[in-house]
Amino acid sequence: MTVRELLQKTGWKALTDIPDTAVSSAYIGDLLSWVMAHAQAGAAWVTVQAHINVIAVASLTGCACVIIPENIQVSEETLEAARSKGVAVISAPCTAYGAAKALCALGVGEA
C-alpha cells in the first residue's frame, strides 16, 4: 500500500504532493514527544495537531504521511513546511478512530 493508493481508496484529500512512498504501519498520537519516541519510519500518522511542528516530527521519524482527521484546518505555514521537507499531508473527514478503521480495512496495521 502506498500513500497514493491510500488516497485513491479512501477518497481523502491531499493537501500536498503525494509520493509513491510505502505505508508500512499506522500510528495515532497527539503528544509530539510520544510520537517522536514511538512512531516508526513508514507510518501513516494520524493526529489532530495541525501546526508546523507536526511536520518536523513527521520528517524526523520518517513517517510516510500525516493524516489530519475531522477536516481540521491546516495552516498554509504548516503546508509550506511540509512541501519543503517532502512530508505528505492528507485531510480526512472522519475522526481519528474512523481513519484507523479505514487504514485497518486496507490492511495497514500496527508496526
Added chain:
Amino acid sequence: MPDVFRETFEIASGDFASAGEASAKIKSILRMIGLDPALTRRVTIASYEAELNMIIHSHGGEMTVEISPDAVLLHCEDTGPGIEDIDMAMQEGYSTAPFDVRMMGFGAGMGLPNMKKNSDEFTIRSDSGGTRLDMRFDIK
C-alpha cells in the same frame, strides 16, 4: 577527514517555527556518514527533545554534535533560567510547560526521560545560570 566532526547549532527561545531544524541537520549528517539507522534514530530523538526543551524552557542556547569513530556526542548548553528540581524533571510525566505549549502536543514530561533512555551516557547540570546536558551514543 578529521578524527572528530563538530557542528554547533544556535537554538532560540520560543522559536517554534524552527523547532526540529537542528535535529534534522544532525540526522542528515548521521545518515550521510552511514551511521546505523537505529543509532541515528536514538540520537535524533534525543536531539529533538533537547532542542524543544531549549525552545520551550530556556532563554536560548547552543547544541553541539560531535562525531568521532567510536561515539556521537550531543552537548547542549543554555543561558538559564535553569531547572529548579532535576529529580522531578527526570520523572516521566512531570512537566512545567505552560498550557498553550501543552495544547500544541509538547510538555508531556517525556523530554529528559527520552534523552536518558536513548543515550548510553547522560549527564545534566543546572543552576540559575543555565542547564548543561551531555549525551554520549556509542558506535559499536
